[in-house]
Amino acid sequence: MRSYFALALALVFATDVQAQDRLKVVTTFTVIADMAQNVAGDAADVVSVTRPGAEIHGYSPTPGDLRGAIDADLILWNGLNLELWFEQFLRNLGDIPAVTVSDGITPIPIAEGAYEGRANPHAWIGADAAMIYVDNIRDALSAADPANAATYAANAESYKAQISAVLDPLRARLADIPEDDRWLVTCEGAFSYLARDLDLRELYLWPMNADAVGTPQQVRRVIDTVREHDIPVVFCESTVNTDPARQIARETGAAYGGELYVDSLSEADGPVPTYLDLLRVTAETVVNGLTAAR
Incomplete structure (x- = not known):
């Protein structure tokens, strides 16, 4: 013993x-x-x-x-x-x-x-x-x-x-979308590197969360650009107030495509518990939104 x-x-x-x-x-x-x-x-x-x-x-x-x-x-x-x-x-x-x-x-x-x-x-x-x-x-x-x-x-x-x-299959799906329709509209300008990888033009309300966010001037500028280019869908970041993006969708007739993840993972039982999940969910949300809006 x-x-x-x-x-x-x-x-x-x-x-x-x-x-x-x-x-x-x-x-x-x-x-x-x-x-x-x-x-x-x-x-x-x-x-x-x-x-x-x-x-x-x-x-x-x-x-x-x-x-x-x-x-x-x-x-x-x-x-x-x-x-x-x-x-x-x-x-x-x-x-x-x-x-x-x-x-x-x-x-x-x-x-x-x-x-x-x-x-x-x-x-x-x-x-x-x-x-x-x-x-x-x-x-x-x-x-x-x-x-x-x-x-x-x-x-x-x-x-x-x-x-x-994670990204290779999504790049192939984006190839079917006309170049003029490939816009990534978000709240924070946090997705520039993803936009570069996926060959998307980028538009955002504010450049960094540390700046002023969701001002009337920012909202009006994006509304005007969405209308000018007939952009079909807008998104927002998961850790900020989504109301400005939803307002843009309402006033322009664009779809609200949902929340994107960038700065933080979720808890283990959440939607993005790993970096691979964060990259996949964010990129899939963008591609699905652009595809559905065609």
């Missing part, structure tokens, strides 16, 4: 030691956390500072967020002026290696507003840019944990193939 309990205690102890030996990676928001966990597999533990469904532009970190990140081995963040709150948070953490996962992308500049001329930070919503994110995550994990570099490399290649598989 004692030998059985001794073996059980040894297994528990070994499991605890193994867990303690795993790399701890902290990310700023859930999308990067899920991407990083897919690259890490079982070799590292990944957590997100912000929770599912959070609006990340103006997030206010809590003391609990700081306590949860203080023992991290590696920090991953988006950069490109997305996490406006993060630089102070990072300074409070002390000397922990931090990697900007958007490094190396070809940025799309914001066309207007307070951030005019700066890079649009929502690059992960485009699959082409997401490949660079995955490579940067792979390299960051490998540098922090060289013993598992081969695992990270294999997982990254598998994950990139899954990302490609």
